[in-house]
Amino acid sequence: MKFEAVTIKDIARALGISTSTVSRALRDSYEISPETKQLVLDCAEKLNYRPNPIALSLKERRSRSIGVVVCEIANNFFSQVINGIESIAYDKGYNVIISQSRESYDREVIDLQYLASRSVDGLLISLSTETNDLTHLKALHTKGFPIVLFDRITEEINTHKVIVDNFRGGYDATEHLIRNGHKRIAVLTNSEFLSITHERVAGYKEALLANGQKVNEDYIQHCFYGGMIFEEIEDAVNKLFTQRNKPDAIFATGDKLTTGCLKTLKRRGLKVPDDVSVVGFSNTDIAELIDPPLTVVRQPAFEMGKDATELLLQLIESKRPIKEFEKRILTPELQIRESSVKKMVVAE
Amino acid sequence: MKFEAVTIKDIARALGISTSTVSRALRDSYEISPETKQLVLDCAEKLNYRPNPIALSLKERRSRSIGVVVCEIANNFFSQVINGIESIAYDKGYNVIISQSRESYDREVIDLQYLASRSVDGLLISLSTETNDLTHLKALHTKGFPIVLFDRITEEINTHKVIVDNFRGGYDATEHLIRNGHKRIAVLTNSEFLSITHERVAGYKEALLANGQKVNEDYIQHCFYGGMIFEEIEDAVNKLFTQRNKPDAIFATGDKLTTGCLKTLKRRGLKVPDDVSVVGFSNTDIAELIDPPLTVVRQPAFEMGKDATELLLQLIESKRPIKEFEKRILTPELQIRESSVKKMVVAE
DNA sequence: TTTATTTACGCAAACGTTCCCGATAATGAT
DNA sequence: ATCATTATCGGGAACGTTTGCGTAAATAAA
Numbered sequence: 178m179k180f181e182a183v184t185i186k187d188i189a190r191a192l193g194i195s196t197s198t199v200s201r202a203l204r205d206s207y208e209i210s211p212e213t214k215q216l217v218l219d220c221a222e223k224l225n226y227r228p229n230p231i232a233l234s235l236k237e238r239r240s241r242s243i244g245v246v247v248c249e250i251a252n253n254f255f256s257q258v259i260n261g262i263e264s265i266a267y268d269k270g271y272n273v274i275i276s277q278s279r280e281s282y283d284r285e286v287i288d289l290q291y292l293a294s295r296s297v298d299g300l301l302i303s304l305s306t307e308t309n310d311l312t313h314l315k316a317l318h319t320k321g322f323p324i325v326l327f328d329r330i331t332e333e334i335n336t337h338k339v340i341v342d343n344f345r346g347g348y349d350a351t352e353h354l355i356r357n358g359h360k361r362i363a364v365l366t367n368s369e370f371l372s373i374t375h376e377r378v379a380g381y382k383e384a385l386l387a388n389g390q391k392v393n394e395d396y397i398q399h400c401f402y403g404g405m406i407f408e409e410i411e412d413a414v415n416k417l418f419t420q421r422n423k424p425d426a427i428f429a430t431g432d433k434l435t436t437g438c439l440k441t442l443k444r445r446g447l448k449v450p451d452d453v454s455v456v457g458f459s460n461t462d463i464a465e466l467i468d469p470p471l472t473v474v475r476q477p478a479f480e481m482g483k484d485a486t487e488l489l490l491q492l493i494e495s496k497r498p499i500k501e502f503e504k505r506i507l508t509p510e511l512q513i514r515e516s517s518v519k520k521m522v523v524a525e
Numbered sequence: 526m527k528f529e530a531v532t533i534k535d536i537a538r539a540l541g542i543s544t545s546t547v548s549r550a551l552r553d554s555y556e557i558s559p560e561t562k563q564l565v566l567d568c569a570e571k572l573n574y575r576p577n578p579i580a581l582s583l584k585e586r587r588s589r590s591i592g593v594v595v596c597e598i599a600n601n602f603f604s605q606v607i608n609g610i611e612s613i614a615y616d617k618g619y620n621v622i623i624s625q626s627r628e629s630y631d632r633e634v635i636d637l638q639y640l641a642s643r644s645v646d647g648l649l650i651s652l653s654t655e656t657n658d659l660t661h662l663k664a665l666h667t668k669g670f671p672i673v674l675f676d677r678i679t680e681e682i683n684t685h686k687v688i689v690d691n692f693r694g695g696y697d698a699t700e701h702l703i704r705n706g707h708k709r710i711a712v713l714t715n716s717e718f719l720s721i722t723h724e725r726v727a728g729y730k731e732a733l734l735a736n737g738q739k740v741n742e743d744y745i746q747h748c749f750y751g752g753m754i755f756e757e758i759e760d761a762v763n764k765l766f767t768q769r770n771k772p773d774a775i776f777a778t779g780d781k782l783t784t785g786c787l788k789t790l791k792r793r794g795l796k797v798p799d800d801v802s803v804v805g806f807s808n809t810d811i812a813e814l815i816d817p818p819l820t821v822v823r824q825p826a827f828e829m830g831k832d833a834t835e836l837l838l839q840l841i842e843s844k845r846p847i848k849e850f851e852k853r854i855l856t857p858e859l860q861i862r863e864s865s866v867k868k869m870v871v872a873e
Numbered sequence: 874t875t876t877a878t879t880t881a882c883g884c885a886a887a888c889g890t891t892c893c894c895g896a897t898a899a900t901g902a903t
Numbered sequence: 904a905t906c907a908t909t910a911t912c913g914g915g916a917a918c919g920t921t922t923g924c925g926t927a928a929a930t931a932a933a
Contacts, residue, residue, distance in 0.1 A: 228642070240579060250598055251608060272622065274622055277611065436811050440814065443814065461811075467815060468815065468818075
């Protein structure tokens with residue numbers, strides 16, 4: 178099934194004039210007489226003419242579209258980021274093409290290549306949890322391809338970046354747990370390749386040390402697949418609770434990690450917060466509906482998407498190469514609910 | 526910032542041969558000698574040649590991309606549908622462009638026009654809750670533009686459709702509530718424009734009648750904006766509970782409606798299921814974590830995305846116009862948890 | 874009236890590809 | 904040695920659009 182579109186030629190033929198005249202008339206060029214313009218406009222309207230963006234892209238060597246690579250969209254944080262991205266892109270007439278890496282390095286490479294070959298004008302990317310080697314990104318970047326990193330970034334690439342103050346998020350979450358009397362705080366986190374892992378865990382460690390607690394490496398559990406595989410989280414949580422000194426609190430540094438952790442605890446029959454407290458990095462909008470209402474570090478996801486897109490479009494539309502890059506650091510918010518506050522402590 | 530790509534011309538120039546030879550060599554044409562082919566292939570590899578899909582699109586008058594319009598992606602059901610869509614599209618080399626109507630008719634019209642003008646080869650759409658007038662879709666459809674409707678469909682357009690057995694979903698949910706002793710079951714649903722509203726409410730009504738209960742129109746609350754505005758849900762729920770005969774159960778027919786309903790009940794201090802039971806249409810993956818664990822009608826969302834995409838690609842790639850259309854009806858699953866089962870009833 | 878300027882339009886190239894149609898040279902058949 | 908056939912390649916049009924350049928007619932300036 179093909180579906181024939183009206184072209185500028187059809188208008189030209191119908192009016193017995195040249196295509197260049199039609200083109201200029203449609204673009205409201207000063208070289209075209211008002212009468213001809215009106216004629217063309219009327220005819221275009223009548224034939225329901227729509228400019229062919231593909232032809233335009235070919236001509237202008239730009240597609241007016243940007244690519245987005247995230248691990249998955251079925252994730253509150255990322256879908257909110259995407260909303261932010263779209264809000265800006267939409268206004269500026271850019272199209273957004275979303276790709277999911279599913280936390281796989283291989284898929285990320287393929288996605289990137291696909292997007293670049295689809296002639297997107299720029300790229301917004303949050304790295305997959307598997308990603309360690311960055312040659313695929315560097316290759317594009319050194320060619321002058323506009324890229325903005327967000328959320329899971331890397332310092333190996335010198336470009337605009339938008340992140341949240343992950344250190345602070347980790348610090349605040351941990352300090353909050355400490356203040357509520359927890360002495361054995363574990364952390365459930367992503368692969369060690371990820372910037373967010375380092376930063377959040379660093380905040381966690383610093384909060385421990387600043388409050389006179391020791392860092393126990395056995396309390397730090399990494400999930401290589403970042404929670405894409407439930408069993409991985411389950412194993413990690415189980416490992417925490419088969420130790421001699423079981424944790425009295427868990428700080429989960431990601432959306433999937435948090436929900437996966439809660440599920441595992443529930444299945445093990447552990448009560449939150451009585452047996453173990455939980456604080457999670459999460460942008461779920463039903464934190465208050467969870468049993469118990471979940472204390473979360475919430476990220477300004479929409480804002481992050483907006484900022485990243487603004488920076489990217491700035492990169493794309495700049496005439497001369499940009500050499501000075503910006504790193505925007507947004508502030509996360511600790512939303513305290515019951516999952517991190519033991520009943521007795523509440524009554525202090 | 527522009528970024529210069531290697532073209533077929535560059536290869537031709539480097540090798541001192543014509544572009545047609547290069548093109549044919551790359552396509553492994555029989556007319557090209559093995560030596561030349563190897564030369565071209567090596568050169569393409571060396572220069573890191575990537576075919577320009579835009580040029581190809583212009584030539585072949587197809588973009589190898591499909592458009593998807595949903596109300597929003599930050600919704601478990603739709604993000605799962607999209608995963609299904611991508612799984613098929615990816616395999617077949619199609620690109621997926623996602624647009625969000627945000628339940629707005631105006632945005633849906635704009636999105637549609639945008640996608641069509643972006644030269645997508647076909648369209649997958651689930652109608653917005655505001656959509657009543659279908660001229661925008663019909664216009665495209667009568668032009669021969671391949672469209673597949675899913676989830677929120679309309680009978681006004683004769684094409685492939687993929688839905689869930691919404692009647693059955695509504696029936697099963699309601700019957701389950703009745704079996705658990707509920708006598709005053711209310712339903713919180715979307716706008717009356719939506720097919721899913723009719724079907725689910727019809728199932729609800731039928732279950733009532735089949736079990737000797739009367740349909741009370743005061744128990745049927747429509748949310749015009751489908752839950753995009755929390756206050757709307759809040760109002761609807763409040764309206765239910767300011768009646769003389771307060772409901773003892775609520776059946777919410779959508780994801781947002783369900784969570785919004787739960788939030789409102791919680792804020793009103795109503796206990797689920799003791800004060801009121803709840804069953805929701807939802808694809809959330811944390812139904813078990815909600816307080817209380819939520820009974821849901823779960824839809825095979827991934828499957829729906831896959832099926833719809835298969836049908837669309839079939840439409841797109843068919844040589845001759847298709848006149849016989851299919852309507853696939855998938856089966857929803859009632860997952861029973863505690864939110865719909867009163868404690869006493871449990872002990873039966 | 875002649876020349877210079879403006880107005881209003883058309884021609885054709887270009888963007889990167891594919892592919893139809895030749896064209897040349899080498900091979901085979903006679 | 905002549906003709907038909909094959910193998911291998913190039914020229915150029917086409918997809919839909921924009922745009923630099925050219926040019927005819929109309930107007931203004933001399």
